[in-house]
Amino acid sequence: MPASLAQGRYGYGLMGGTFDPIHYGHLVTAEEARVEFGLKKVVFIPSGRPPHKEERPITPAQHRYIMTSLAVATNPFFEVSRVEVDRPGYSYTYETVKHFRELIGAEAEIFFITGADALLEILTWRNIDDLMSSCQFIGATRPGYGIQELNGFQAGLKPEYRSRIHLLEVPALAISSTDIRRRVKSGRSIKYLVPEAVERYIISNRLYV
Secondary structure: OOHHHHHOOOEEEEEEEOOOOOOHHHHHHHHHHHHHOOEEEEEEEEOOOOOOOOOOOOOOHHHHHHHHHHHHOOOOOEEEOOOOOOOOOOOOHHHHHHHHHHHHOOOOOEEEEEEHHHHOOHHHOOOHHHHHHHOEEEEEOEOOEOHHHHHHHHHOOOHHHHOOEEEEOOOOOOOOHHHHHHHHHHOOOOEOOEOHHHHHHHHHOOOOO
């Protein structure tokens, strides 16, 4: 944990993603980051039109926003934002972080929480220099992207980038949205992979069939 955070809770976590659908892996990651980094809140931000996800159709943003809201409803430290859902055009992390920086002010620290696979593409993100100066990053491990691989990637970054990226090992992060979509399409159970409210929403709205 960064030494500055040991003094008390003042940081805010932003967790972006398509959440198509949101699952327990996302929730466990957000809670681990909240506790480990002493965050006041973690704000889940379903993407509107992510530029890195053009290879497949994405479920309409309103469905993904509702599923995310249902999933976090019981955790008082979690919130959901519509900022990317309502923004026209592509969803860029730089614009989202800028939005929250204006909301919470210059003093509070912002931590953008993402998976290791996304973190390995960070140098391709829009306005990366400005983004790095605006927030820090928490990269969570997931199957196929372990701490060792991320350490190697991090070592190759510029020093000013390296100090802004923190790695978080999250146990049992084998759940994936891709697998959940495949299970629904093939008629297999997704119970205990997503919150019950999300499972009911997927079934009632015939998503992923």
